[in-house]
Amino acid sequence: MLTLSGVGKRYSTGDRALTDIELTLPKGQVMALIGPSGAGKSTLIRCVNRLVEPTQGSIRLEDTELTKLSGHKLRHARRSMGMIFQEYALVDRLTVMENVLSGQLGYVGFWRSFLRRYPQEAVVEAFRLLERVGLTHAIDKRADALSGGQRQRVGIARALLQSPKLLLVDEPTASLDPKTSRQIMRLIRELCAERELGAIINIHDVALAQQFADRIVGLRAGEIVFDGHPGELTGEMLTTIYGEEDWDTTPEPMDDEASDDTPSNASYLRETATMAAGSAR
Ligand SMILES: Nc1ncnc2c1ncn2[C@@H]1O[C@H](COP(=O)(O)OP(=O)(O)OP(=O)(O)O)[C@@H](O)[C@H]1O
Numbered sequence: 001m002l003t004l005s006g007v008g009k010r011y012s013t014g015d016r017a018l019t020d021i022e023l024t025l026p027k028g029q030v031m032a033l034i035g036p037s038g039a040g041k042s043t044l045i046r047c048v049n050r051l052v053e054p055t056q057g058s059i060r061l062e063d064t065e066l067t068k069l070s071g072h073k074l075r076h077a078r079r080s081m082g083m084i085f086q087e088y089a090l091v092d093r094l095t096v097m098e099n100v101l102s103g104q105l106g107y108v109g110f111w112r113s114f115l116r117r118y119p120q121e122a123v124v125e126a127f128r129l130l131e132r133v134g135l136t137h138a139i140d141k142r143a144d145a146l147s148g149g150q151r152q153r154v155g156i157a158r159a160l161l162q163s164p165k166l167l168l169v170d171e172p173t174a175s176l177d178p179k180t181s182r183q184i185m186r187l188i189r190e191l192c193a194e195r196e197l198g199a200i201i202n203i204h205d206v207a208l209a210q211q212f213a214d215r216i217v218g219l220r221a222g223e224i225v226f227d228g229h230p231g232e233l234t235g236e237m238l239t240t241i242y243g244e245e246d247w248d249t250t251p252e253p254m255d256d257e258a259s260d261d262t263p264s265n266a267s268y269l270r271e272t273a274t275m276a277a278g279s280a281r
Contacts, residue, residue, distance in 0.1 A: 001026055001062060002048065002166055002198055008056035009043050009222075017043040018222045021057070025166070028196040030189050032209035032230075035219035036242050041202040044219070045168050048200070049081050050074060061165060082159030084188070086171035089155065092144035096135060096154050099143050100126040103158035122161065129157040133187060149180035156187065160195075167192065167199035173208060181205065185212040206238070 007021040017040045025031055033041045046052035048059055050066060059066045061080065069077050082103075090099045101118045118126075130136055133153040143151065152172060159167060169188065173181035185201075189212050192199050203209050209216055210230040218226030218233075218241035225240050226233065235247035 002200075003060045004044075004048075004057065005060075006057035007044075007047060007054050007059060009040070009047055009052060010055050016222055018047065018054070021224060023217065023224070023227075025198045025200065027198055028192060029215060030192050030199045030201065030213045031215045031217055032213035033200055033202045033217050033219065034204070034206055034209055034241065038221075039219040039241075040222040041219055042170060043222075045170055045200055045202055048166075049078055049083065049168055079162050080165045082162055082164035082167045084152070084155050084159050084167060084169040084172055086174045090143040090151055090158075093142060095140050095142055096130065096146070097123075097126060097139045099154050100130060100157045100161055103161040126157065126161055129160050130154075132191075133157050147180075148176050149184060152176065152180075152184050153187070156184075156191070160191065164197065167197055167201075169199055169201040169203075171202055171204065173203065173205060181208060182211070188212070206233070 002023075002025040004021050004023040007018055007023075008016075009018040010016045021044065033044065035041055043052055047054040048061075048066070050069070054067060057067070061077065064077055066074075066077055091102065094102070101122060104118055104122050127136075127139070130139055133156055135150060135153050135157070138146065138150060143154065146154065167188070172184055172188065176184060185208055188199060188201070191197065201209070201213065210233060213230060216226065216228060216230050216233055217224055218237065220241050226237050228237075238247050239245060
């Protein structure tokens with residue numbers, strides 16, 4: 001379980017990015033973090049793994065007070081948090097298998113990893129994970145020969161190879177098409193359920209968040225303004241998070257050729273909220 005109590009962050013520039021954040025993430029829960037640009041979503045995720053230093057409050061992962069750690073203990077704690085990034089952060093010239101095994105860098109030491117000599121059990125587990133994410137056929141491919149969706153699957157397998165207690169996911173679908181985005185979100189959700197892993201997912205796509213998260217937290221100007229079930233995210237709540245907008249209006253076609261069979265925002269949001277509420281996944 002992850003607990004944030006009274007967490008605040010003020011950057012040295014004077015920008016206050018987070019104010020008094022109170023959050024508890026139980027094991028196995030997938031939490032989507034939404035909010036407008038600059039709301040503090042990335043800062044919050046980065047405070048958890050201490051890539052950004054919180055200026056106030058405490059962050060506990062199970063029995064460990066993360067905000068008090070430094071040096072070796074901090075590095076050790078970071079390994080218990082799997083990071084999945086928007087830009088995948090793969091090494092292009094390495095194969096899929098090597099990229100996944102690079103998740104073990106912190107464990108096997110510099111020389112063994114430099115010589116690419118990984119423990120047999122890590123290789124077996126990496127193979128198993130690649131099978132789970134549907135990439136058995138691509139094990140020997142170079143990372144730069146993969147599609148965006150495949151690259152993200154490698155990133156997921158790499159994060160899981162560390163046997164993390166928590167997943168921190170930063171815009172996992174930002175560069176993906178709608179179908180691949182859904183597949184990646186579904187995969188993350190399934191893996192979290194299988195492994196009883198909590199996840200915080202920073203995501204701009206509200207409909208995807210509603211469909212695949214157990215819980216949605218809305219940030220605005222560094223404060224939590226919504227924390228609830230996806231089905232509770234009404235148009236009014238979206239206005240609270242993002243500011244005034246007519247969430248119920250169907251966009252006017254730009255010209256005569258524009259398709260008129262696009263569902264309205266309202267019906268789309270209603271549909272996705274209903275699906276999320278029923279958890280029909
Ligand atoms: N390194 C930094 N130095 C100073 N201010 C920063 C830094 N990083 C972020 N900020 C400020 O902190 C606030 C929150 O930024 P953050 O990147 O966490 O928001 P976000 O919700 O993730 O935005 P986006 O959706 O655009 O990625 C903003 O006002 C931003 O300008």
